[in-house]
Amino acid sequence: MTHAPFVADTMASATLQDLGHLAPMAIVGLWGLLLMATDAFAAVGFRHFQRRIALFGLALAFVAGLTIYGNADYDGGVEVFRGFLVVDPFSAILDLVLVGLCAGTVLVAGDYARTHRFEYGEQESLLCIATFGAMMVGHAHDLLALFLGIETMSISVYVLVGARWNAKPSAEAALKYFLMGAFASAILLMGIALLYGATGATAFEGIRGGVAEAFTRWLRINDLARALDQGHTASPAASDLVIQGVAKAALLIPGVLLVLGALLFKVSAVPMHMWTPDAYEGAPTPVTAFMASVVKVAGVAALLRLFVATFSTHRLVTAPYGWTTAVALVAFLTMTVGNLAAVRQSNVKRLLAYSSIAHVGYLLLGVVAAANFYGEAFASDATLGGDGLSWSRDAGDTAVASVLLYIVVYAVASLGAFVTVAWLSGNKHEALEAYQWSGLARRHPGMALGMTVCLLSLMGLPPMAGFFGKLFLFRAVFENSNPWLQFLVVWALLNAVVGAYYYLRLVVAMYFHTPPKTAPVVLPGKGAPAVVAVTAGLSVALGVLMQPTLDRADLAARAFNYPPGPSKARRVDGLRAAWEARDPTPPVAAEEPSPGT
Amino acid sequence: MAASYLPALVFLAFAAVMATVLLLLTMVLGPKRRTPIKDEPFECGSDPIGSPRVKFGVKFYQVAILFLVFDIEVAFLYPWASLFRELSCTGPLGPGGVCTGAPTLFGLAEMLVFLGILVLALGYVLRKRALDWA
Amino acid sequence: MTGAELSFYLFGGLAVFSALAMVTRKNAVVAAMWLIATFLSVAACYVLAQATFLSAIQVIVYAGAVMVLFVFVIMVVDVDATGRLTHRRPSRVGRLAYYGGFLLSAGFLAWVLVGTLARQYVTFGAELEPGSDFGTARGLGREIFTDYVFPFEAVSLLLVAAVIGAVVVARSRKEREHAARHLADPAARHAAGLGTAAEGEIAPPGPSPATDFGEPSATGHRGI
Numbered sequence: 001m002t003h004a005p006f007v008a009d010t011m012a013s014a015t016l017q018d019l020g021h022l023a024p025m026a027i028v029g030l031w032g033l034l035l036m037a038t039d040a041f042a043a044v045g046f047r048h049f050q051r052r053i054a055l056f057g058l059a060l061a062f063v064a065g066l067t068i069y070g071n072a073d074y075d076g077g078v079e080v081f082r083g084f085l086v087v088d089p090f091s092a093i094l095d096l097v098l099v100g101l102c103a104g105t106v107l108v109a110g111d112y113a114r115t116h117r118f119e120y121g122e123q124e125s126l127l128c129i130a131t132f133g134a135m136m137v138g139h140a141h142d143l144l145a146l147f148l149g150i151e152t153m154s155i156s157v158y159v160l161v162g163a164r165w166n167a168k169p170s171a172e173a174a175l176k177y178f179l180m181g182a183f184a185s186a187i188l189l190m191g192i193a194l195l196y197g198a199t200g201a202t203a204f205e206g207i208r209g210g211v212a213e214a215f216t217r218w219l220r221i222n223d224l225a226r227a228l229d230q231g232h233t234a235s236p237a238a239s240d241l242v243i244q245g246v247a248k249a250a251l252l253i254p255g256v257l258l259v260l261g262a263l264l265f266k267v268s269a270v271p272m273h274m275w276t277p278d279a280y281e282g283a284p285t286p287v288t289a290f291m292a293s294v295v296k297v298a299g300v301a302a303l304l305r306l307f308v309a310t311f312s313t314h315r316l317v318t319a320p321y322g323w324t325t326a327v328a329l330v331a332f333l334t335m336t337v338g339n340l341a342a343v344r345q346s347n348v349k350r351l352l353a354y355s356s357i358a359h360v361g362y363l364l365l366g367v368v369a370a371a372n373f374y375g376e377a378f379a380s381d382a383t384l385g386g387d388g389l390s391w392s393r394d395a396g397d398t399a400v401a402s403v404l405l406y407i408v409v410y411a412v413a414s415l416g417a418f419v420t421v422a423w424l425s426g427n428k429h430e431a432l433e434a435y436q437w438s439g440l441a442r443r444h445p446g447m448a449l450g451m452t453v454c455l456l457s458l459m460g461l462p463p464m465a466g467f468f469g470k471l472f473l474f475r476a477v478f479e480n481s482n483p484w485l486q487f488l489v490v491w492a493l494l495n496a497v498v499g500a501y502y503y504l505r506l507v508v509a510m511y512f513h514t515p516p517k518t519a520p521v522v523l524p525g526k527g528a529p530a531v532v533a534v535t536a537g538l539s540v541a542l543g544v545l546m547q548p549t550l551d552r553a554d555l556a557a558r559a560f561n562y563p564p565g566p567s568k569a570r571r572v573d574g575l576r577a578a579w580e581a582r583d584p585t586p587p588v589a590a591e592e593p594s595p596g597t
Numbered sequence: 598m599a600a601s602y603l604p605a606l607v608f609l610a611f612a613a614v615m616a617t618v619l620l621l622l623t624m625v626l627g628p629k630r631r632t633p634i635k636d637e638p639f640e641c642g643s644d645p646i647g648s649p650r651v652k653f654g655v656k657f658y659q660v661a662i663l664f665l666v667f668d669i670e671v672a673f674l675y676p677w678a679s680l681f682r683e684l685s686c687t688g689p690l691g692p693g694g695v696c697t698g699a700p701t702l703f704g705l706a707e708m709l710v711f712l713g714i715l716v717l718a719l720g721y722v723l724r725k726r727a728l729d730w731a
Numbered sequence: 732m733t734g735a736e737l738s739f740y741l742f743g744g745l746a747v748f749s750a751l752a753m754v755t756r757k758n759a760v761v762a763a764m765w766l767i768a769t770f771l772s773v774a775a776c777y778v779l780a781q782a783t784f785l786s787a788i789q790v791i792v793y794a795g796a797v798m799v800l801f802v803f804v805i806m807v808v809d810v811d812a813t814g815r816l817t818h819r820r821p822s823r824v825g826r827l828a829y830y831g832g833f834l835l836s837a838g839f840l841a842w843v844l845v846g847t848l849a850r851q852y853v854t855f856g857a858e859l860e861p862g863s864d865f866g867t868a869r870g871l872g873r874e875i876f877t878d879y880v881f882p883f884e885a886v887s888l889l890l891v892a893a894v895i896g897a898v899v900v901a902r903s904r905k906e907r908e909h910a911a912r913h914l915a916d917p918a919a920r921h922a923a924g925l926g927t928a929a930e931g932e933i934a935p936p937g938p939s940p941a942t943d944f945g946e947p948s949a950t951g952h953r954g955i
Contacts, residue, residue: 010687012703015880029888036895037717040724081881118907122895129892136885148882152889159896165907174900194843254843602778606738659901661803665796666890666897672788673883676872684876707876707883714887718894726906727898 031057173282191258217245289418335361416535439515
């Protein structure tokens with residue numbers, strides 16, 4: 001046996017140290033187990049404290065997240081578990097957001113389940129495990145981490161969706177969501193297999209190198225053709241290199257497309273959105289809130305981590321046939337279909353489901369813009385030199401920051417809106433039709449105000465955070481010189497106007513219609529009002545304090561991305577040097593013309 | 598390399614031939630005395646009336662899923678067991694698998710955490726009476 | 732043609748054939764049997780690729796446990812007495828999607844095949860470098876227990892989620908009603924320090940009526 005020995009005792013300490021870096025995520029996962037144990041082994045009376053135990057653990061994770069969030073040591077990104085995961089400002093923001101969203105769900109889910117008589121003790125545990133998976137996606141630095149995180153999250157959510165045993169739509173929603181989701185996971189895995197086949201790596205760094213290598217070699221086909229035209233003879237080794245580049249690209253492109261399709265399914269972009277309204281409607285409403293916030297954030301994080309940061313290196317995006325073209329088309333369809341379908345809904349849950357689809361459309365525009373900027377930066381560093389490069393890079397960072405900002409603002413407002421829907425229920429009924437909301441402001445002014453603020457934030461009205469989210473996102477996309485993207489921004493603005501119609505319809509019903517004679521039934525407890533108050537407050541506060549928020553998002557974008565900001569320049573330069581060094585022969589026909597050979 | 602699997606292939610072929618030959622032999626050599634009772638399909642002593650496709654209790658399914666989960670758990674034990682010596686040694690292994698460094702509990706701890714989590718899950722299953730047939 | 736090459740074509744062809752047979756069978760039980768054949772042929776292909784441990788796992792987990800699960804699913808599902816899944820002639824859009832999907836995936840497969848073969852990954856009877864423990868339980872363990880410690884432990888959480896899911900989803904109605912009644916019981920609530928339930932806060936026991944998801948809307952959309 002001629003293996004390099006691995007030294008187990010340094011591994012033990014390294015493992016503990018890495019776990020320390022991942023403290024928020026580790027705490028959430030541990031609490032998932034703890035809640036399962038307390039549910040199974042604690043005395044019946046003690047089980048009523050599940051919610052408090054869960055909230056305590058989430059608070060602990062939040063505090064742990066804050067220490068990482070404020071720590072400048074993580075600015076350049078710290079790789080943990082041998083590059084399997086990474087801790088950087090981007091993941092730190094996501095950790096805090098995801099833990100907060102999970103806590104918001106936990107506050108409502110128990111009350112809702114008890115009132116609707118399907119209470120079960122595992123709910124909090126499943127919510128924690130699902131959040132653990134979502135956080136893993138935020139930290140992902142390896143395709144396997146991405147897959148494992150998405151699966152952990154999805155399996156828990158399938159169960160949560162189907163847990164409402166006394167209402168048939170819940171089981172139907174769970175089945176639809178599960179079958180579609182399992183199919184998407186299989187596609188994701190197939191894509192990962194192809195990417196591994198092409199690049200021999202699952203870590204993002206390795207894939208980035210492999211992509212660059214394949215396309216650089218492939219592009220030498222032009223040199224080869226030119227050389228052959230001029231009557232030169234290509235060396236067999238050189239043409240072999242080109243062929244290998246083509247062959248690798250032939251595996252890469254389907255791999256990229258499969259992974260893209262699966263991730264677009266998870267964020268419910270349009271051709272793969274069919275499950276969304278049904279699953280959102282059938283699920284218990286707090287779980288819907290969870291899906292619209294935590295699961296969406298994880299999906300967008302996956303797109304940013306993998307596509308914007310890894311697949312933006314070269315021709316994959318800069319060429320007109322790059323994946324960004326497909327995503328731009330999907331974004332166009334997503335926002336159009338989402339908004340137009342939402343206009344027709346009278347069921348509040350379905351309305352919010354379609355509106356969440358529409359928001360994904362806006363977000364995808366930002367993803368495309370960011371990838372385009374980074375692609376330009378990669379392509380231009382040789383020709384344009386410093387200025388063009390740093391401009392593209394900065395523009396890309398800004399686009400990533402605005403996507404991050406938008407998804408956070410959207411998730412907060414969306415959680416508030418769905419929690420209000422969950423709150424307005426009880427006694428076997430859910431007030432899901434818009435007319436049942438009429439005059440809510442007169443009976444419950446506080447909750448109506450909270451819902452209104454959340455809806456206005458989703459709509460994008462100026463004082464709210466949602467406005468700034470849209471402003472920065474659209475501005476970042478508009479910076480792109482591509483006229484099609486600029487057209488899409490205009491189109492998105494038109495869509496936002498359509499969105500205003502259906503959000504305002506609900507607001508008008510709450511404030512200007514006469515209330516029904518019987519008072520609406522609402523959830524007992526203070527959980528839902530607290531969540532709505534916090535989310536509405538955040539929707540206003542993030543808008544007022546936009547500059548610090550944006551600075552923070554910008555820092556996150558700068559740290560995690562390619563092409564690197566100053567902090568990571570060294571590493572990626574080393575990477576490029578490595579793959580250039582791997583290339584054994586110089587380009588085609590490097591040898592001088594050798595007529596007569 | 599592939600040649601080393603030749604015995605496995607021979608074994609498979611032998612099993613297939615054996616099964617076929619024995620079945621054929623009973624068909625050819627066995628006495629055939631038919632009675633109405635012998636012609637009835639046999640089903641655990643109960644009268645075979647009605648469709649065989651009755652709905653099963655969902656408990657079967659639950660047990661199958663749990664079996665699958667713990668089967669996957671066991672699958673992780675094989676590589677761990679075969680690597681255990683190296684995982685519990687801080688240095689490389691010398692000839693005969695003797696540890697040249699100090700012993701460490703890293704390998705054991707790794708697996709104990711993994712198994713502990715799943716044993717907790719097993720306790721949860723038992724406690725929730727998911728394996729009871731009441 | 733060497734022995735390795737011959738057995739690759741044998742088992743590869745068998746895998747493709749039985750997979751095709753599986754998806755074209757109308758009887759679910761027969762399809763499951765073909766699926767076993769597919770699993771076993773793929774396991775043989777793994778052996779030929781020198782991934783021996785993977786092959787063993789393929790037999791133990793897939794041909795064993797997963798198949799048991801499939802057969803149970805088929806039995807739990809209420810198919811009509813003929814054992815055939817009900818079949819409806821698809822609409823024009825459905826047919827279009829069917830053929831379009833077929834063409835798309837066939838083209839896709841061809842693309843991937845060309846990509847694979849052009850790189851000439853396939854070398855029959857190729858030996859690994861001597862001393863390599865690729866594909867054995869040892870080699871795999873070296874990866875799992877050193878580089879991939881974290882996913883190895885995280886997988887246990889995934890399995891826990893699956894266990895909870897199995898228990899929650901397949902719980903009998905009696906158990907659920909018992910739990911709900913217990914939790915709604917004023918005495919139990921009082922004992923747990925939650926106070927007594929207000930009137931109208933807790934619905935009476937039993938499944939909720941169909942109005943659970945609101946009245947039919949003006950557009951005639953009844954939800955799911």
